Amino acid sequence: MKEDHPRRISLNPLRNVFPGWWIVTACAAIGAYGGGVYFYGFTLFFNPLKDELQITSAQTSIVFSLTRLEGAFEGAVVGYLIDRYGARIIMKVGVLMAGIGFLLWATVVDSYWMFIVVYVGVIALGINGGFFHPALAVANNWFIRQRSMAMSILGVAVGIGGAILVPLLAFIINTQGWRTAAFLSGIGLLLFIFPMTFFIRHSPESVGLLPDGATAKGPDEATLSSDTRQSGNGHQEQHGTAPMMLEEVNFTVGQAFRTSSMWIFLAAITLRFTAHTAIMVHLSPLMEDRGMSTVAAGGAVGLLVLLTIPGRLLVGWLGDRYPKRKLMTGCLFIQTISLIVLYTATSVLQLYLFIALWAAAYGAGILNWAIVGDYFGRARFATLRGLMGLVYSWGAIVGPVYAGWVHDTTGAYSSAILVFAIITGAAMILYWFCYPPRGAPGSTSP
Structure with missing residues (x-):
């Protein structure tokens, strides 16, 4: 007769949490700081740098665009290195470079050319290579059925970092100057963020686990939680949440770039980046141009970032259940x-309506990379994302410079905003027609 054994009940519910969530949490904390002081923070340094160095809006925008150009070429290399050597070592190098770069920015930059050398050659090199590329690769590797939610958590963390750090940076810049803000940002990177990189693990397989905490039921099977059905035109898409057994798709780089899905997706993301990046780079000066003070503009940016948080989580939840x-x-x-x-917009109220709507749509960004993982797999995710950057980064290069040029020549941003609205509408149409690629070459179990 089979004996009944008492069931063990863990008094610590955290022990039952899949380790992938802790890894993503560490990546999120790193990304939150980087997003606050770099991605969202740059717009606050825009006017102080322009005034001190006596440069134009277009020249200041060029520096940001150069970081995107540098990131495009760096991303292709970094993506390969992440897939080859793992995310942790790349993160360590990147965080160290960024921290040292912020210290140099605060202490040695006294000309436009020094600004370019330090910000593009050190800070951006560290941030582009050591923060977002490896973090997204880690989330993509640790999760399949909950990939959108894992990536949305990274996006939410960046938003939280922006909501907290942007108003703080604005206050420091307004009271102590931009150099003090840059110096303190570098100290934080070295003392608090760098130690977190030691907790990163590249994939669940590296510690004897499977994505999502799944249990393999056969040599070629893995549990996924999306009901994938054939759409009317032969493409597979997710509908609902019924679990089923599927092989994981892994395209080679060549196979991925020979699909029409990749090129439609690249066109869509390039157009989106052109408009989105330009607005974010010029957001603070745009608000100041409409009558806000530096502190008020910083608060508006912080509010924007704060309002993106629930939207990102909702988009992440929906992305694991419906066609992205x-x-x-x-x-x-x-x-x-x-x-x-x-x-x-002709009033502050309309500016806040813009902020609310922009924030509601902000979660779209993280779906870009979840789509790459869904369509082309885990094995070469970082390499593919890096090579894609050689294309879509041109949008992020052109957009901010164009907006700066329009402001310098017309004294306002209006015509640039209209162009960006048209571009975003075109990207919307392309995303609708960006179906998953046909077939599943290189299918493997996760």
């Missing part, structure tokens, strides 16, 4: 409307 291309289309529709509101 359709969600992207809906988000870009909202973003197009927000730009029309901004174009016609």
